[in-house]
Amino acid sequence: MTIATATMTSKQRMLAALDGRLPDRLPVTTHHLMPYFLDKYMNGITDQAFFDYFDMDAYVWTVPHRHDPSQGEYPDPEQGEIGFLESRRVSTDDWRVYWEKLPGYEYQTVRYRFVTPKGTLSMVIQSNEHTAWVAEYLIKNKRDIDLLGEYMTAPKCDVEAVNRTAEEFGERGLVRGHICCFDVFGQPGCWQDAACLMKVEDLIYATYDDPEWVHELLKILQRRKMIYIQSLQGARFDIHELGGGSASSTVISPKIFEKFVAPYDKELIAAAHHAGQRITYHTCGGMMPLLELIADMGPDAMETFTPPGMGADVNLAEAKRRIGDRVCMIGGFDQFHYLIDCAPEDTRAEVRRCFEEAGANGRYILSPSDHFFDADPELIRAFADEARRCSYR
Template identity: 25%
Template structure:
């Protein structure tokens, strides 16, 4: 059984030859350690863009190629692309300080070279007037080269999975904080709705283009919860967010593309809502707040599950034995009768030990065989 058949059998709730394994948003630092090739930083655009003729798509293409090669070398069963690494043709970020820039959607990010990460800190939409003046790109302007290159590299042997965000993370990051968006929903609902509508129109247009390229799985990637529960009340989610997500899921289903919902945190209060939106799978079932075996028992006949090897402690700091035990815990909890993909509990971020990723895959192959 090749990688694609194995992975898609699990997606379609069937039993493959062994538990598929992959990783979420593998940080390019792991590709550097595995391949010996240096990833590019956004800081290259600050210092060398004019001389080299580079834009953000040069950075994204270079890093995506390294990540794809590393995923194949690690033995993953799928290749994954993220829509947040897709930019307008010729786009360069607007630096407002040496390590701080505004992206094409009006979100402010800070680069931390010492820990090799870039993180969100603010947004430019401080008022309805700012929203009036905000100029985000047309989805038709976004380069899909990293997706097309990854499809070519997959070569029919690997499924192509693509993250496509919806209407939660983008609006609150553009607004400058989730607290601001929540207050807007109560105090200025028309303003909040306009911002959400703007992001939805962009994301739906981008999703349609991504589907046209030829993907096997869409990952709707907006977080909805933290460790205590949903970040918005279920009432607000049902009124302002779920209808948009349902439309995006429906767009995928109209092209026979399955959808996996990603969200960290405690999703128990809204799991039935999420399933009613039409999703096919769930990631990551965060291990500190959700029980993988319980979710499998209650929902495992309705959705496939992907997760949930702990990337908060075990993968960054754990020993080889701890990683192997964690992999076996996940397989024991959720692999019975298929419909399970072994992966991380959020992402393979820069603080994860690369050698622990190797161990994770090895143990999945050793322990995850289905008996016939």
């Protein structure tokens, strides 16, 4: 099969898929590019050089935060250089974040202290070359959330910075952000952010033992995200990520999703639409029992549609049948088995499977199901090349 002549730019192509119009061909992109992968397999090239090298439809991630001096806010003077996926933290005299590296651990270990007039909260984050994780959760007592509710700052979007990025990026692809997460470690969705502040098992138990407290926590986190979303008016983002990993059906139940996830994130999506923004709802893990519940929240797109071969449950064709006329689907490609240790023909066949199962009538962007750490560049080339052959003309 030959590569059809492109009649759309990458940006036009992906926006067509997001907005339910027919692209010229199957849009093909990826999720976050991990620094580990770029360093190990691509000689440390940049994200944009990666997209150029493989001729894929690009995105640029940007989440610039702004402080509001009229509210006594200032950029966190302790933060230092902004790391991978980090944004500038916002401090006030009543919400100061201090950190120290703890010696003697096998992994890089940092304790963060959140100092408020009524007490100090703390959490410990560890990281290695692949990822970061919470080693000590912030919520140690139920009433710790009072300090969050009273003093935690809410970042606003630096609209001018976003628009400068959009101007520079032009037609190369999408300008992508995410809804703000907790200051030092979090996720965009309200429930998912809460699951970074306390162990998810304990959060699940709390939904049975003290549901009102869980709602109280979720409202505090939602209020902060809402302030950020309301500040997005005029920002030329193409898409924002909401959701995260802890609300999949491999972690929670549809009942919990209905009671503790959907009510909060649905309101965020409506607010984002009101601010002229699109939302993709990210779920890594099981999705099939939740498909309609997620689509009912009204996102413009859903991801990651992780297949059973990667430990989740998505039947792409069935997902397309159930929600494919309501949202753009992003993902579905099995990168564990078809971006490493296979023949290029196998990679191409997996691309064709995804296109055949989810590509009909557009509303589909091919992407690995979430990020990856290890992948063979030659197979990525086959992945992108085969996608460019999947034409709608």
